[in-house]
Amino acid sequence: MIKKIKALSLESIFFHGCLLLGLTVVIWNPLNPTLDGPSHIYNAQLINYLVKGNRFISDYYTLNKIPAPNLADHYLLALLLNVFSWQVSEKLMSVLYLLSFPLLFRKLIKQWNDANVGLSIFAIPFSFSYLYYMGFYNFCLSFPVLFGLIIYYRKYFCDDSRQPSAWNYLLISIIATLLYFTNGLAFVIGGILLFLFEFFRWIGHFKQYRKVLLKRVLFFLLIWVPGILCFIAFLRQVHTNSGPYGLTFPELMDWVRIVRPLLVYGVTETKYTQYFFYAACICFLTSVYLRAKSGNLLKFYVSDSILLLSAIIFVLYLVIPDAASVGWMSVRLSYFFFIFIIMWIATQKGSKLVTWGIAIFVMIIHFKLLLRVHQPVISGLTKKVKTLEEAGKFIKPNTVMLSVDVTGDWLAYHLPDYIGADKPVVIVDNYEANDGWFAVSWNTYTLPQMLLNGKSLAPPFDNLSPVSASEINYIFVYGQYDDILQKQQWETLRKIINEEYTVTYVSPNSDIHIFSLQQSRMSDK
Numbered sequence: 001m002i003k004k005i006k007a008l009s010l011e012s013i014f015f016h017g018c019l020l021l022g023l024t025v026v027i028w029n030p031l032n033p034t035l036d037g038p039s040h041i042y043n044a045q046l047i048n049y050l051v052k053g054n055r056f057i058s059d060y061y062t063l064n065k066i067p068a069p070n071l072a073d074h075y076l077l078a079l080l081l082n083v084f085s086w087q088v089s090e091k092l093m094s095v096l097y098l099l100s101f102p103l104l105f106r107k108l109i110k111q112w113n114d115a116n117v118g119l120s121i122f123a124i125p126f127s128f129s130y131l132y133y134m135g136f137y138n139f140c141l142s143f144p145v146l147f148g149l150i151i152y153y154r155k156y157f158c159d160d161s162r163q164p165s166a167w168n169y170l171l172i173s174i175i176a177t178l179l180y181f182t183n184g185l186a187f188v189i190g191g192i193l194l195f196l197f198e199f200f201r202w203i204g205h206f207k208q209y210r211k212v213l214l215k216r217v218l219f220f221l222l223i224w225v226p227g228i229l230c231f232i233a234f235l236r237q238v239h240t241n242s243g244p245y246g247l248t249f250p251e252l253m254d255w256v257r258i259v260r261p262l263l264v265y266g267v268t269e270t271k272y273t274q275y276f277f278y279a280a281c282i283c284f285l286t287s288v289y290l291r292a293k294s295g296n297l298l299k300f301y302v303s304d305s306i307l308l309l310s311a312i313i314f315v316l317y318l319v320i321p322d323a324a325s326v327g328w329m330s331v332r333l334s335y336f337f338f339i340f341i342i343m344w345i346a347t348q349k350g351s352k353l354v355t356w357g358i359a360i361f362v363m364i365i366h367f368k369l370l371l372r373v374h375q376p377v378i379s380g381l382t383k384k385v386k387t388l389e390e391a392g393k394f395i396k397p398n399t400v401m402l403s404v405d406v407t408g409d410w411l412a413y414h415l416p417d418y419i420g421a422d423k424p425v426v427i428v429d430n431y432e433a434n435d436g437w438f439a440v441s442w443n444t445y446t447l448p449q450m451l452l453n454g455k456s457l458a459p460p461f462d463n464l465s466p467v468s469a470s471e472i473n474y475i476f477v478y479g480q481y482d483d484i485l486q487k488q489q490w491e492t493l494r495k496i497i498n499e500e501y502t503v504t505y506v507s508p509n510s511d512i513h514i515f516s517l518q519q520s521r522m523s524d525k
Helices: 002-007 009-027 037-051 055-060 072-081 088-126 137-156 166-182 186-204 212-224 225-237 249-257 265-295 304-319 329-347 352-394 415-421 480-485 490-499 519-524
Strands: 059-062 399-405 425-427 440-442 474-478 502-506 512-517
Touching: 002 502, 009 088, 009 352, 037 055, 037 059, 037 072, 037 415, 037 440, 055 059, 055 425, 072 166, 072 186, 088 137, 088 265, 088 329, 088 352, 137 166, 137 186, 166 186, 166 212, 186 212, 186 225, 186 304, 186 329, 186 512, 212 225, 249 265, 249 304, 249 329, 265 329, 265 352, 304 329, 329 519, 352 415, 352 512, 399 415, 415 425, 415 474, 474 490, 480 490, 490 502
Parallel strands: 399 425, 399 474
Antiparallel strands: 059 440, 474 512, 502 512
């Protein structure tokens, strides 16, 4: 054991030490709330209630039978929730992602170029991205799966001494299909990258290996068939809420400079995030210089497929509007761009001096950003969740709750969904059930009329009549109730509360008001 420890390089100790330090921060936090995380936890718990046959929940919800490219995290969370509390399950999800992303990225780099593995340090700050803090779990989990796909391909499909077996094709197809069920965009990009690998590996050898290549091309195409069929079925049944909104060219270029995928809570973070761009530029220029110095600048290697893919993604970043498909496309594409451009840099010849300097610099910036900016926000959200948990004790199981957010805090919008994390509760404003790309949908066959044909009631709930309100057991007002009393936009809701409900609970800071349906109205049902 001692010999193995001594055999570890200083670079390896530095990388794994920084990785564990970042994970320690996450594990030490009582909670790690994100924007969409509460909704994912809630809907994952709904999966368990539906599978176990809860009749009340089954009247409102049903499992989505469409093979949507956004299901992996919900079913993984559902499995964890069968064993652990929702608090532990959510933390395990975060740790699984934050551990697997850097480790698999590092393994991928070692596979290509062990001499420049030090640049895998970039994977640590990039795992703590905007997408992670927004709770886009599926998008985040797609990257470890994508890295695993590339690693498996390199190990079993690039060995000239032997051809891949049927078992290898089956396993890589399973990985590719799993990639689809984490994220559709990652599935498409993974397919393009492996196609580029295959094309540039065999170009110029077609006549020599004609029979072998025809067979290989056929089997290679079969790898993607399950995912493609699922994608076709999904697109035929589900329409995304895309819009024309896009950023201007100067805005898009500025997003690159400030590394927008690492900008989470506000523009003040740019004083940190822009340094990751400068660090990447230094590494890129160093790689180009060393390659030119060796006389190989104009030669094309298979690893250059990664650079070509980066260029393709960058063009898509400039062309595709930000509001296209499921939204935030500019952030998603710029994230892919940075990941692949760093991956390409790491596959090139590097300078140990530059790599060490960049690695130390990147970690200093990362932990400043993590501890000075991100952690205070996480701590504040955790306190809000604790307050919500206390209030949630007054919501009985197998009831319907309408959540009304008047906080004006976009980060806290979905926090009331945590109330349904440990008890069967129907939360009316469940946006995931409206969209066909999540695990749970409204059960339109048995759904009570209060949901207006299965569509969630959007604020300010003008369509909520006293008749439909009789199906809602609790109205959970999150924020200052004075806003509802004073503002014209809440007139309909205010009238319903006054006529049909009584106050059940008010939090010590008056940020939460719970109103329950009057007993006379419940007896009428």
